Amino acid sequence: MLSDQAFVRYQRQIALPEIGESGQRDLNNAHVLIIGCGGLGSAASLYLASAGVGKLVIVDDDKVEASNLQRQIIYRQNQIGQLKTTAASDQLLAVNPDTRIRTLDKRMDKPQLELEVMLADVVLDCSDNMPTRQMVNQVCFEQNTPLITAAAIGWQGQFSVFDYRDGESKANACYRCLFPFNELKQASKCSDSGVLGPVVGTLGNYQAIAAIQLLATGQFIVATEMLHLFNGLTLEWKTLAISQDSHCSVCGTSEQDANYLCEKPL
Ligand SMILES: [Zn+2]
Numbered sequence: 294m295l296s297d298q299a300f301v302r303y304q305r306q307i308a309l310p311e312i313g314e315s316g317q318r319d320l321n322n323a324h325v326l327i328i329g330c331g332g333l334g335s336a337a338s339l340y341l342a343s344a345g346v347g348k349l350v351i352v353d354d355d356k357v358e359a360s361n362l363q364r365q366i367i368y369r370q371n372q373i374g375q376l377k378t379t380a381a382s383d384q385l386l387a388v389n390p391d392t393r394i395r396t397l398d399k400r401m402d403k404p405q406l407e408l409e410v411m412l413a414d415v416v417l418d419c420s421d422n423m424p425t426r427q428m429v430n431q432v433c434f435e436q437n438t439p440l441i442t443a444a445a446i447g448w449q450g451q452f453s454v455f456d457y458r459d460g461e462s463k464a465n466a467c468y469r470c471l472f473p474f475n476e477l478k479q480a481s482k483c484s485d486s487g488v489l490g491p492v493v494g495t496l497g498n499y500q501a502i503a504a505i506q507l508l509a510t511g512q513f514i515v516a517t518e519m520l521h522l523f524n525g526l527t528l529e530w531k532t533l534a535i536s537q538d539s540h541c542s543v544c545g546t547s548e549q550d551a552n553y554l555c556e557k558p559l
Pocket residue numbers: 466467468469470471537538541542543544545
């Protein structure tokens with residue numbers, strides 16, 4: 294049963310038939326792991342805390358820099374120099390003091406990541422590098438944990454949801470089927486290229502929407518195993534189906550280099 298205080302706070306989403314009081318209680322009991330708290334994690338974590346997600350685990354080993362503030366909207370000028378995890382936690386608690394937040398200000402090795410994924414209901418990949426993305430995908434797949442991934446560069450964004458849970462909804466493709474490599478070309482790295490703040494924010498918001506769908510209703514309503522591509526110039530979306538690669542080292546039947554990712558920390 295929701296408290297009167299909670300009912301007032303969340304009434305505008307409780308009024309949505311897909312959520313209701315039951316969905317709100319599920320959100321209040323949910324545990325979300327957010328890998329990376331840059332532009333994507335900023336937007337996603339703010340909306341998830343606002344929506345009443347009970348527990349957020351935020352992972353990032355960077356400090357807030359002036360050049361982050363153009364797009365990483367969770368941070369404030371007076372937080373420059375602070376650990377991102379500390380600064381983000383302060384802002385999230387300022388929005389919703391009922392959210393329980395745990396922070397990890399380091400890069401996790403695979404065993405640590407496995408433990409964190411085991412505890413989570415859903416994982417948001419908000420990281421900015423391919424080795425991390427591939428390891429997060431591998432661990433989510435192995436543990437049958439849903440994964441919501443996004444990326445943005447320039448005016449472009451991409452977003453995908455993989456439902457790795459057992460049963461009929463088990464994914465037929467994984468992130469690695471889509472991107473079967475460990476490094477992006479130098480020009481595609483966020484730290485080296487331009488990127489528009491609201492484009493990153495749009496993709497982070499999509500991640501929050503997908504997470505709320507899953508946590509409040511028990512399933513994704515958005516189509517899973519699809520590549521949703523956003524063009525920030527035309528403001529148009531395109532959606533492409535992701536095919537399973539039978540030789541994929543994570544979800545395919547081939548045994549080739551299946552565990553090569555284990556050696557590198559995030
Ligand atoms: Zn795969």
